[in-house]
Amino acid sequence: MSAVFKPYEDRADGQPNAENAASVIDIRGLSLTFETNDGPVHALSNIDLDVKRGEFVSFIGPSGCGKTTLLRVIADLEQPTGGSITVNGVSPEEARQARAYGYVFQAAALYPWRTIARNVALPLEIMGLPKAERERRIADNLALVNLAGFEKKYPWQLSGGMQQRASIARALAVEPELLLMDEPFGALDEIVRDHLNEQLLKLWAKTQKTVVFVTHSIPEAVFLSTKIVVMSPRPGRVTDIIDCGFPRDRTLDIRETPEFLEVAARVRNGLRAGHSYED
Ligand SMILES: Nc1ncnc2c1ncn2[C@@H]1O[C@H](COP(=O)(O)OP(=O)(O)OP(=O)(O)O)[C@@H](O)[C@H]1O
Numbered sequence: 001m002s003a004v005f006k007p008y009e010d011r012a013d014g015q016p017n018a019e020n021a022a023s024v025i026d027i028r029g030l031s032l033t034f035e036t037n038d039g040p041v042h043a044l045s046n047i048d049l050d051v052k053r054g055e056f057v058s059f060i061g062p063s064g065c066g067k068t069t070l071l072r073v074i075a076d077l078e079q080p081t082g083g084s085i086t087v088n089g090v091s092p093e094e095a096r097q098a099r100a101y102g103y104v105f106q107a108a109a110l111y112p113w114r115t116i117a118r119n120v121a122l123p124l125e126i127m128g129l130p131k132a133e134r135e136r137r138i139a140d141n142l143a144l145v146n147l148a149g150f151e152k153k154y155p156w157q158l159s160g161g162m163q164q165r166a167s168i169a170r171a172l173a174v175e176p177e178l179l180l181m182d183e184p185f186g187a188l189d190e191i192v193r194d195h196l197n198e199q200l201l202k203l204w205a206k207t208q209k210t211v212v213f214v215t216h217s218i219p220e221a222v223f224l225s226t227k228i229v230v231m232s233p234r235p236g237r238v239t240d241i242i243d244c245g246f247p248r249d250r251t252l253d254i255r256e257t258p259e260f261l262e263v264a265a266r267v268r269n270g271l272r273a274g275h276s277y278e279d
Pocket residue numbers: 034035036041042043061062063064065066067068069070236
C-alpha cells in the first residue's frame with residue numbers, strides 16, 4: 001500500500017486523527033423514497049456514512065444518484081423515509097436550528113440589488129447580530145476568500161468565480177462548523193475551478209471546518225478530499241468509500257503523481273461498476 005493510504009494516526013503532518021475524532025455526521029441505514037404521480041422514486045437506499053470533525057468528504061456519482069438529496073437530508077431540507085441520521089449528535093432539524101452548517105449552492109444565489117458586503121450581511125441580520133459583530137464577520141470572511149476591497153461592488157460587477165467566493169463567505173459568516181457545498185464550482189471553466197479548488201483547500205486548512213462537497217469531477221474529488229464517497233443510481237447507494245490522505249498543504253502538482261492517479265483510478269472503477277448504460 002502506498003503512503004497515501006496511511007491511517008491518519010500514523011501521519012506526521014497534523015491531519016486530524018480520523019479514527020478518534022468526534023462524528024459530525026452519523027448516517028445509518030438511511031433510505032429516502034419520493035412518492036410521485038408516476039410511482040415511488042427510490043432516491044437513496046441503505047446509506048451508511050460517518051463524517052469526522054475536520055474531514056473533507058466528497059460525494060461523487062452519475063447524475064440522479066442522490067448526491068444532492070443526501071446533502072439536503074443532512075441539511076434538514078428533505079426527510080429520510082428510513083434509517084437514522086445525526087448532525088453534531090442531534091437531529092438535522094436541531095442542527096439546522098442551531099445553525100450548525102452553511103450551505104453553498106451551484107449558483108452563487110446572491111441578491112443583485114445588494115452589495116457583496118450586504119449579501120454576506122443578510123444571514124447575520126436575520127440572526128439579529130449587533131452591527132459591530134456583523135461588520136467584523138463581513139470583513140473577516142471576505143478577507144478569507146480574498147475579496148477584501150470588493151465590499152461595495154454588486155454581484156454583476158464580479159466574475160462567476162468571485163461571486164461563488166462571495167457565496168462561500170456568506171456561508172462562513174454564520175460561523176458554522178460544517179460547510180455543505182453542492183457542486184459550487186460546476187458552472188465555472190476549468191482554470192477558474194482549479195484556482196478555486198486551491199483556495200478552498202487553503203480555507204479548509206485555515207478554518208479546520210468539516211466540509212461535505214458534491215461533485216461530478218474525479219480530479220476535483222481526489223484533489224480536495226480526505227474521504228471520497230462513490231455513489232451509484234437507482235436507487236442511490238454508496239458503492240465505495242475511499243480514504244485519501246494527501247497532506248493539507250497539497251498543490252495542484254500532486255495531480256501528476258502516481259498516488260493521485262491511483263486514487264483517481266479507484267474512483268473511476270467504482271463509478272464504472274455502479275453505472276447503468278441503459279439510458
Ligand atoms: N422532490 C423530488 N421528488 C421526486 N423525485 C425527486 C425529488 N428530488 C430528487 N428526485 C429524484 O431523486 C433522484 C436523485 O436526485 P438528486 O438530485 O439527489 O441526484 P444527483 O446525484 O444530485 O443528480 P445531479 O448530479 O444531476 O445533480 C433522481 O432520480 C431525482 O429525479
